[in-house]
Amino acid sequence: LAKTTQPISMDSYEGQEVNITCSHNNIATNDYITWYQQFPSQGPRFIIQGYKTKVTNEVASLFIPADRKSSTLSLPRVSLSDTAVYYCLVGDQGGNAGNMLTFGGGTRLMVKP
Amino acid sequence: GAVVSQHPSRVICKSGTSVKIECRSLDFQATTMFWYRQFPKQSLMLMATSNEGSKATYEQGVEKDKFLINHASLTLSTLTVTSAHPEDSSFYICSARRETVYEQFFGPGTRLTVL
Numbered sequence: 001l002a003k004t005t006q007p008i009s010m011d012s013y014e015g016q017e018v019n020i021t022c023s024h025n026n027i028a029t030n031d032y033i034t035w036y037q038q039f040p041s042q043g044p045r046f047i048i049q050g051y052k053t054k055v056t057n058e059v060a061s062l063f064i065p066a067d068r069k070s071s072t073l074s075l076p077r078v079s080l081s082d083t084a085v086y087y088c089l090v091g092d093q094g095g096n097a098g099n100m101l102t103f104g105g106g107t108r109l110m111v112k113p
Numbered sequence: 114g115a116v117v118s119q120h121p122s123r124v125i126c127k128s129g130t131s132v133k134i135e136c137r138s139l140d141f142q143a144t145t146m147f148w149y150r151q152f153p154k155q156s157l158m159l160m161a162t163s164n165e166g167s168k169a170t171y172e173q174g175v176e177k178d179k180f181l182i183n184h185a186s187l188t189l190s191t192l193t194v195t196s197a198h199p200e201d202s203s204f205y206i207c208s209a210r211r212e213t214v215y216e217q218f219f220g221p222g223t224r225l226t227v228l
Contacts, residue, residue: 034216036219041204041222041224042221042222043117043119043206043208043219043220043221043222044157044206044208044219045219046216046217046218049216087156087157101147101159101162101217102159103149103156103157103158103159104156105156106156
């Protein structure tokens with residue numbers, strides 16, 4: 001299984017850019033990287049997914065270096081409502097969901113005014 | 114699209130009773146549904162994987178006779194916590210996946226409190 005390692009917590013201020021890095025040294029060739037956001041007492045919400053280089057959507061960017069052993073979720077200009085736990089998951093897209101269902105510890109982001 | 118609901122959102126029961134939690138995919142057919150448990154300040158832990166029409170696959174350490182899972186249709190999976198005890202109090206979350214879409218769609222969760 002491709003285990004993931006993230007910082008336990010991070011603090012930021014409103015309007016700043018936040019970068020959360022996830023290590024996944026054992027990532028396999030078929031594995032994709034997906035990030036979820038979870039607010040207290042809610043189910044996780046999909047943020048972004050990528051395989052290599054850079055992916056950007058309306059809420060975040062995902063940077064993946066060439067060796068794919070890590071990835072960085074970038075949240076531009078965070079607001080108080082971005083305070084949540086962010087999970088990085090790694091798994092293949094071919095139907096083997098085993099890796100994808102292993103949630104790591106997540107990163108608890110606190111955005112301050 | 115891709116909305117998953119859970120019912121109830123919150124339940125309080127007495128020790129020894131059974132509780133059923135429903136997970137529905139509202140606008141798509143879910144060939145596979147997953148059940149997670151999350152204790153306070155902890156990450157999600159996969160309990161079991163259910164495929165429509167077949168028996169659920171339980172993760173190591175999860176008692177299949179205590180946590181009964183039924184996936185009778187492509188839009189509904191149920192988790193029944195039998196003879197619940199206070200240590201079963203937790204946040205239960207389901208997710209659903211379509212056949213050709215890799216992404217999991219999560220439900221809002223069910224807070225179970227066993228007195």
